[in-house]
Amino acid sequence: MSTINPYDVVPKYYQLANILKQKILEGEWQPRTLIPSERALEAQYNISRTTIRQAIDHLEKQGFIYREHGRGTFVSPQKLQKGLQELTSFSEDMLGRNIQPGQIIQSIERLTPPEDVLQRLELPPDAKVLRVERVRLGDDIPIGLQTSFLKLAEHQIITREDLETAGSLYRILQDKFNIIPTEADETLEVTLATPHEASLLQIKPGAPLLLSERLLYNQNREPVEFVKILYRGDRYRYLIRLTR
Amino acid sequence: MSTINPYDVVPKYYQLANILKQKILEGEWQPRTLIPSERALEAQYNISRTTIRQAIDHLEKQGFIYREHGRGTFVSPQKLQKGLQELTSFSEDMLGRNIQPGQIIQSIERLTPPEDVLQRLELPPDAKVLRVERVRLGDDIPIGLQTSFLKLAEHQIITREDLETAGSLYRILQDKFNIIPTEADETLEVTLATPHEASLLQIKPGAPLLLSERLLYNQNREPVEFVKILYRGDRYRYLIRLTR
């Protein structure tokens, strides 16, 4: 069994949460069963109840456990499809489904985007953004057509090499420009493929597509990216977990 | 200004959260501006920092504010589209968009559903469920075709009257059967309308539809309802907020 170090860069509650999570993932604690009470854990790990509760809070938010006042804390029964409702990049999304992500870069250009994109990015009418167009692949099959509009200064460049090596655009934003995605608003709707889109996605013109439009905010809640992804209707399904 | 009662059924942190929320909604605290520090609020309201933090935790989770370590706590700038990522019924969804929800009840029947529905509801092969078919309206225009499969005992009946008076199915589940929806897994994908679906939705056969499939869990994390909604592609757009 792992132990908890009293002084570390990693908070105690976080370490504890991982220990408990482990017990669930490894099956030591079965779904629907009661886990030790907060007072019991307090004694067992010699950690204050404050910290115990903080750890359990995290696990509850992540959907591993649920609490019932007066009865106890239980392991969630659901074969948890990890981190739905979480902000993920296309690559992360694919990896979560055990599909190998890939991409064909169509273009990287600095230009003035359509009016509606400027508005959402809170930019003046003549501003320029970096547009990145890619066909996204899953296990080498076209899944979606992705167009990103990035609010970046003129000297902030993203190259083909950046994209090819990093794979994920979020990685680049974080490492190269210190932009950390924290939140996004997304809409989903249905459209039909234009001939151009159809040829890129290797489907028939007029085939149904799932259109996702996502406005991404950085750590200061400023919009930094507007992304459109046209998903092939026959090869993609959107998953979320909702809570009340 | 409101005051905080020391002893009440309503927790202090909850009352405080509402007071702070009010200040944001009424515009007293403008977006992006710093709100008083936790120590300042502690002094101002004569509440311990523990409780202050608990209130702020809630507001942060709801997206009203965000914190930056070492800098302070700020009001979120976003014209918050309330409670996305939250579990809502069709009626609640519509009301949140300022659209009047409505329904045409097609049928209410007790029957054995398709195999896949039984499996998701964790029922044996011969089990029966209550199926409710409705055309859902928004401002009197057909928006979606909704089919609910409810895991209910034989004596647990839902009548047309129940549905017509309550409006929301969730209301009925809660009031009549003490089933409280707490969580759901949802998938979204694209399909094309069959002639039958098209006629009910008043669109052309083959028109693109957004198909939502939702498995709803009760307070004990048991599946209680499986709902399919076929949304008209031209009249419905799905909204969510994602966080990281």
Added chain:
DNA sequence: AATATTAACTGGTAGTGACCACATGACAAC
């Protein structure tokens, strides 16, 4: 046997005190 009471659990709320980690601006040193 049925019903009411109670004791002993559970998680939930609240206060106090202490210190850590990060950000920032004032100020000293160069």
Added chain:
DNA sequence: GTTGTCATGTGGTCACTACCAGTTAATATT
């Protein structure tokens, strides 16, 4: 001017303590 140091203010973590609020089962009462 530039750079480095440091004091101060912010949120983050943690311990200890106390009591409130549901749940349950044993027990007493009828």
